[in-house]
Amino acid sequence: MDTDVQSFVVAHLRRRPAVVETGGFVVGIDPGTTSPYLNYATPLPGARPTARDVAALVAAFRERGLTPRLEFAPDAAPGVEPALREAGFATEAVHEYLVCAPDTFTPPPASAPLARTPSTDAEYAAVDAALSEAFGGGFAPSAEGAARLRRVQEGGGAVRFVRAPDGGCAGAATCSAPAEGTAEAAGVGTRPAFRGRGVAGAVTAAVTGALLARGARSVWLEYSGEGSRRVYERVGYRPQGTRLYLVLPD
Structure with a gap:
């Protein structure tokens, strides 16, 4: 599942209004904000970046006035974390993720609040x-x-x-x-x-x-x-x- 999730994040960032791809990384950029939670990078599954690749990644953020930041499933690209650590990247967070599939999905009970789709x-x-x-x-x-x-x-x-x-x-x-x-x-x-x-x-x-x-x-x-x-x-x-x-x- 790690590779599926990592491949999803790559595809998701490629949908952003602006995208930079460099050295095995994809950077998704939203020009409407400098928020690091909306402007971040992720590696391609299996990527093994060099120090030059990481430097190019950092430059892609810095030249746009953005904080260099990544989100990824480390087991899908084991060579990435060591290269980033060597360049000075620090841990912001480690999160476990959960997955729901059709055979585990449980609809809410009839007594649950009504969930609506916004339209206006x-x-x-x-x-x-x-x-x-x-x-x-x-x-x-x-x-x-x-x-x-x-x-x-x-x-x-x-x-x-x-x-x-x-x-x-x-x-x-x-x-x-x-x-x-x-x-x-x-x-x-x-x-x-x-x-x-x-x-x-x-x-x-x-x-x-x-x-x-x-x-x-x-x-x-x-x-x-x-x-x-x-x-x-x-x-x-x-x-x-x-x-x-x-x-x-x-």
Whole structure:
């Protein structure tokens, strides 16, 4: 599964508005933001970069005013981590990822909150604002963020949300369009006032079911804690591997 996930990330980054390929790496760039979480690189499966390859990769980031950063499954490219460490890259995070397949997927119970697909600009803006609040303000809600969510939905992925009593968004999740037979669910978040009500499970199941119904062989995601892991396991996600996040300090 590591190679499938790594191949997916390569294909996913190649969909970005701007792409740089150098020395066995693919850099996905979103010109609308300098966020390192939207501008990052990943190696091709099996890549064995030289010091010159890594220097060219760093230059591709620096000349655009971006932080050199990578996300990848190390077991799919064992030669990459040592080369990056030698160049000074440090660990930002190590995340286990979970995978859901058609034979493990469990739809939500009938009592679960109703997950909807946003359709209007106001609904996409509400989803963007809710996810900003859910993740502690790590990013500010914006017109660009709402537009990015719409592109996910209209580009073959999925965005689902649960409506709050005031008409806004209680929580939401997204899932990329599939590539290499798999798709990534991400951005699963619930506003603090609505946690513990089944919102996260409902939206996770909704985006997962949508992509599996379209023919994806699997959907994968990363989790941030044991509480979220239990939510995902109830939907049918199972442990499969590890992803490594490396960054080059200034």
